[in-house]
Amino acid sequence: MPKTDYSARNLTVLEGLEAVRKRPGMYIGSNDSRGLMHCLWEIIDNSVDEALAGYGEKITVTLNTDGSVLVQDQGRGVPVDIEPRSQLTGAELVFTKLHAGGKFGGSSYGSSGGLHGVGASVVNALSLRMDVEIDRDGHTWGISFKRGVPGFFADHTATAEFTPAKPGEALQKMRKIAKSKTGTRVKYWADPQSFLADVEFDYEMLTARAKQTAFLVPQLTIAIVDQRQPETPSSQEFSYAGGIAEFVNYLAKDAAVTDTIRITDSAEFTETVPVLDESTGRLESREVNRSCEIDIALRWGSGYDTIVKSFVNIIATPKGGTHLAGFETGLLKVLRKQVEQHARKLKAGSQKPEKDDVLAGLTAIVTVRLPEPQFEGQTKEVLGTAAVRQIVARKVVKQLTAKFESSAKADKQFAQTVLEKVVGEMKSRLTARAQRDTQRRKNALENSSLPAKLVDCRSNDVANSELFIVEGDSALGTAKLARDSEYQALLPIRGKILNVQKASLADMLANAECANIIQVLGAGSGRSFDLSAARYGKIILMSDADVDGAHIRTLLLTLFFRYMRPLVDAGRVYAAVPPLHSVVVMHPGKKKSETVYTYSEAELKRLLRKLERAGKRYKEPIQRYKGLGEMDARQLEETTMDRAGRLLRRVTVPDAQTAERTFELLMGSEVAPRKNFIIAGSKQIKTAHIDA
Known part of the structure; x- marks a missing residue:
């Protein structure tokens, strides 16, 4: 092994803000967009601390077209007098020295969000350029920095020629103002040497944080202005008196x-x-x-x-x-x-x-x-x-x-x-635990603990199995003959189940239909629901193609959405789509008649026009299915249950919050919003559209 010299001359001491630039992750977490947003929040939080202390009622954050960001407040303004020990102005001290600020002695802030005294100086160290303007003592004061070093720029761009300032000369009086006017404006450009090349300020994250802060500080208004797209600028203001x-x-x-x-x-x-x-x-x-x-x-x-x-x-x-x-x-x-x-x-x-x-x-x-x-x-x-x-x-x-x-x-x-x-x-938790412990896929001899009306399948392959929840015993009888007993199970329900959006958890568990569905699936309910324990790969809701059938389907979906949500998120809940019409097309001679199914009034009209143009006759009256019970087993099999020809509609939740609001509107206990919704949409309903 080669010998290397190791002595005191090999030791490196990082002075001032050099440590921040060398290891930015220690101070802001990372050098990606998360770290970039953390820097911005450091500056905003300093302004919020002023508002918390009772100074200033508005903070404005502006994202500029040149990549800079401006944070302005109505606080007391950063001190501009000389600090005795360092002989630096307050502004230079706050923005260039780690662990310097008004949040350590306890005399300036009773409580603050601004951190460990490293906030403003760390942001300054990681900025290509920072300009600070302070309204205080009847004047506007200005100071600029490049990567944490105070000095002067030749113009207003981030890449302008820079001249470091001599000690004590960086802070300049700019103009006179009213003595009552106070505040601080911090404008800076993030340093591309310190952050990844493609990072940028996230407007959505910024507005979310601003909204959150406005809730926490009721007397404060926060305005966010995004000017990065001059053609489509956007702005929002947040203020919440309710806290x-x-x-x-x-x-x-x-x-x-x-x-x-x-x-x-x-x-x-x-x-x-x-x-x-x-x-x-x-x-x-x-x-x-x-x-x-x-x-x-x-x-x-x-x-x-x-x-x-x-x-x-x-x-x-x-x-x-x-x-x-x-x-x-x-x-x-x-x-x-x-x-x-x-x-x-x-x-x-x-x-x-x-x-x-x-x-x-x-x-x-x-x-x-x-x-x-x-x-x-x-x-x-x-x-x-x-x-x-x-x-x-x-x-x-x-x-x-x-x-x-x-x-x-x-x-x-x-x-x-x-x-x-x-x-x-x-x-519910104890019941779910008991179900997980005792209910796994059962063979024929162990099936007695499941509901008596369940018609189970023979297969133990969960991924390949299907549970059809059917409406009523009449549909069950036909479905028994139409199903493939190897992998298709049937569970009948009696009419309309409980509206669980209005009912309590105890009422839901006490309802026989809801309890049977939860028991048959074997995965529990609510926060204890275990998707991996579900006994069937697909849950298919098979109800009549009328208003009552749609209502039953909605009630079932409400149950799944509220208490078995992971099934919906995983795309394992489906709605069967039975046909509305059966058209028997008669062929000339001894050729056998053909049955064509349609699934909407528009589709039926298109089919009839097509047959008329082709000169083909069809049997009248055309059969309109009001319910699954009107189909025989062969028709139900080929239209709704046979995988080769059926049509299923997968229930998905691309926007969970929107879906939840819709469920609450349509199925919740608040009547007034639902009434307003019905009245607002009543103009779109025509008598001909009502299935009566």
Whole structure:
């Protein structure tokens, strides 16, 4: 092995912002579009912190045609006086020194989203050019940087000739303004040396974040302007006076079963942190008092999906942290105690709810505000301040317990509704677990646990098997003769099943038709649904081709959409398309007549015109099928069940949120929106279109 010299001269010290440019991923997560957006949020969050402190009511973010972005606020403006220790102006200090800013001593900001004091300086280091204008003290001040170095540009472009400034000369007075006018404008161009070549600011991500921040800071308006396409510029403004309660209602897509409630409180705690000693200029560990403000909004809905978002000083923590853990701990503790106290009334037995039972259908926003929060990493995805967990848990237990034990009529109704939903989810989970343990594909001797009306198939090949859900016993009789018993199973239902969009989980489980469908499929329901345990590869809804048949099909789809959604997402739910008409074409001589099926009035008219032009005769009257029971087994087989000639319509959900809103409109408990929908569409209906 060759010898190499290794001494102190081989060691490298990265000074100032050099470390940021050398390892940008340590500060912004990555050098792709996610890191680019993180830089922009660093600047925006600094402006939001000013609004949180009570300075400024509007922030405007503009994406320019030259690739730059401009963030302007109405805050106090970055300080422009000289900082004694560094002898730099406040503006130069904030934008060129790591861990410098007004968020460490606690005198300027009670709580802030701006990070570990590295935000503005990191963005500056990763910018090809940054221009900062400050309105303060009756003047507009200006300073420019190239890759973190203060200086002067020959013109207004990012690639203009640059001259570094001498110490203390970078910040310039530009013009006089009214003394009452304050604010900061930051314009910068991302450095192509630091980011991937094809990255650009994502307008959708930006507006989503702006909307989120506007919910969290009710007194703030955020405007987003995209001028990158001069022919089609776009702009949006976000302002929500309702705060996080309005945020919860915006996020929740299912029907509410409880009102949105708020939990707000504050608490003190002590924390040992390094504090700068002004006399010595050194950091010393001291125990300091902190204040933690809690603001939580939550409500339960009729669905089983959980939406819980957590924030610290308006910064999203997508991976949670101590505040979210405290919320979930407190919530579970309260509901376990309440279920135990009312176990007899709720018929809950000795079982205890688990976290998933409590969170089913819950939409919640959990926010805390505290000085100098400890995050796990610069990207702030997880809050690490340990004391916050106990504080949040304690306050949630205290206020939720008071609501559950209140004698007010509204609170009693709230408590009853929530407990019934939680116990219903618990029973559903236990039932699904039992089904998974005991119900696998059964042979003929083991088939007794399935519904008596199920006509099962012989094949054990799940991918090749099909379950036809048919309407009524009459259709079942014909379908038995028409099916291929090797891989086609039949399950009859009695008319119209329960509308599960309106019904509770307990009502759905108690309904015989719904329970039979869930039992036959063998994969559970709700959040415990296990797609891999489903006993059939295709589920085919076979109902009559009339209004009642369409209604039954819609009710069945509502059941699948709400409680067996993965089947729909996987494209395993189908609707059979039986024909509407049977046309018998008569051939001359001894040639056998031919039967042609049509599936719509338009298709029938086209066929008849074609036959007339060809001079062919057909038998009259033309048969119009009102139901599957009017077909014989041969007709049902060749039109609806035989794979070689049938027509199936796959049920898909390309836009889940749009589909969910449609289901709620058409099948939900709110009558007024449905009435308005019917009235608005009534002009499009003609008497001739009504199947009567």
